[in-house]
Amino acid sequence: MKVESVLDLIGNTPMVGIHSISPNKNVKIYLKLEGQNPVGSSKDRVALSMILDAENKGILKPGNTIVEPSSGNTGVGLALVSILKGYKLVVVCAENVTQERKDLLRSFGAKIEFSPGNLGSNGAIARAKELAEQNPDWVMLYQYGNESNPVTHVNATAPEILRDCPEIDVFVAGLGTSGTLMGCSRYFKEHNPDVKIVAVEPPAGESVSGLRSLEDGFVPEIFQADLIDRKFMIKNDESIEVTRCLLSECGLFVGVSTGAIVAGAIKQAQSMEQGTIVAISPDSGWKYLSAGIWANRIEEVIEESKSTNFW
Numbered sequence: 001m002k003v004e005s006v007l008d009l010i011g012n013t014p015m016v017g018i019h020s021i022s023p024n025k026n027v028k029i030y031l032k033l034e035g036q037n038p039v040g041s042s043k044d045r046v047a048l049s050m051i052l053d054a055e056n057k058g059i060l061k062p063g064n065t066i067v068e069p070s071s072g073n074t075g076v077g078l079a080l081v082s083i084l085k086g087y088k089l090v091v092v093c094a095e096n097v098t099q100e101r102k103d104l105l106r107s108f109g110a111k112i113e114f115s116p117g118n119l120g121s122n123g124a125i126a127r128a129k130e131l132a133e134q135n136p137d138w139v140m141l142y143q144y145g146n147e148s149n150p151v152t153h154v155n156a157t158a159p160e161i162l163r164d165c166p167e168i169d170v171f172v173a174g175l176g177t178s179g180t181l182m183g184c185s186r187y188f189k190e191h192n193p194d195v196k197i198v199a200v201e202p203p204a205g206e207s208v209s210g211l212r213s214l215e216d217g218f219v220p221e222i223f224q225a226d227l228i229d230r231k232f233m234i235k236n237d238e239s240i241e242v243t244r245c246l247l248s249e250c251g252l253f254v255g256v257s258t259g260a261i262v263a264g265a266i267k268q269a270q271s272m273e274q275g276t277i278v279a280i281s282p283d284s285g286w287k288y289l290s291a292g293i294w295a296n297r298i299e300e301v302i303e304e305s306k307s308t309n310f311w
C-alpha cells in the first residue's frame, strides 16, 4: 500500500478471529483492530471527520484554537490532524489519565487542561464547556454532540465490517460518546437489519477507561436508545481479566475497553446457538502499560529470568 498523507491511513482496519476464547464453538468472534489507525484508535476517524465537517461549514479556519474534552484518544486524533492543518489544540482531560496519554498529546504540541480526577470524563466535559464560553474565538467540536462522530462510522467503520464479514449476526461495541454504536447501528439497520446491536458499559459509579455508564447522569446528545438491542454491564476487574486473556490466549495487545467489549461478546456468545459476532477493539495496549495491567506477568518474567537457565 502507498499513500500520500498519514491521514489516508485512517480507517480500513483489519479484523482478526478470536474464536479460541468463544465459550461456544458454534459462535465465531472477530475483533476489529482500531488500534491500527495512525495514532492508535477509532477516534482518528472521528477527529478527521469532525475537523473536515467544521472546515466545510466555515466554523474552523487555519490558526484557530480547538478545545475538546477527551480521555485521550480523541485528543490525540485531533492533535494529529491539527499538526498537519495548522490548528492549536487544548485537550481537557481528567488529571488521573495515564502518563503515556499526556506525553503523546504533548508530543503532538497539544496543550492539556486538567479537570478533577474524581469527576471523570463528566468533569472534563464541564471544564471544556467553561473554557469554550470564556474564549468565544475557540472552537469546540464536541464529540458527544457532533453528528460527524456517528457519521464517520456510518460511512466507513460499518461498511468495512459488512465488506469483510458479510456473515455478521451481532455487533458489539463499548459506549463512550456512543458514536461507534450509533453510527454502525444506523448503517446495519439500513443495509442488514438482522444484525443485533449490543452495547457494553460499566455499572454506575464504576470506571472503565474510555467507557461510561449512562446512569452516571450524562447522556451524550448523539445517543439514541432505540438503536441498541441489548446491553451488558461489565466491571473494571472483568475488563482487565479479559484484556490479559486476549494477550495470553490470542497474542493481542489491546486496551482495557477492548477487554470489556470482548467480555460482553463472550456473554452474548453464551446466549446464542450459533453465528458470528464482530466486536470493536477501540485501541491497543500501549497507553495502559503504566496503569499496571500486565504488571503481574512482567514481575513473574523478571523473577523467572533471574535463574541461570531462563526457562
Ligand SMILES: Cc1ncc(COP(=O)(O)O)c(C=O)c1O
Residues within 6 Å of the ligand: 071, 073, 074, 174, 175, 176, 177, 178, 179, 180, 181, 209, 210, 211, 255, 257, 258, 282, 283
Ligand atoms: C478506549 C476507548 N474505548 C471505547 C470508546 C467508546 O467509543 P465511542 O465514543 O464511539 O462510544 C472510547 C471513546 O472515547 C475510547 O477512548
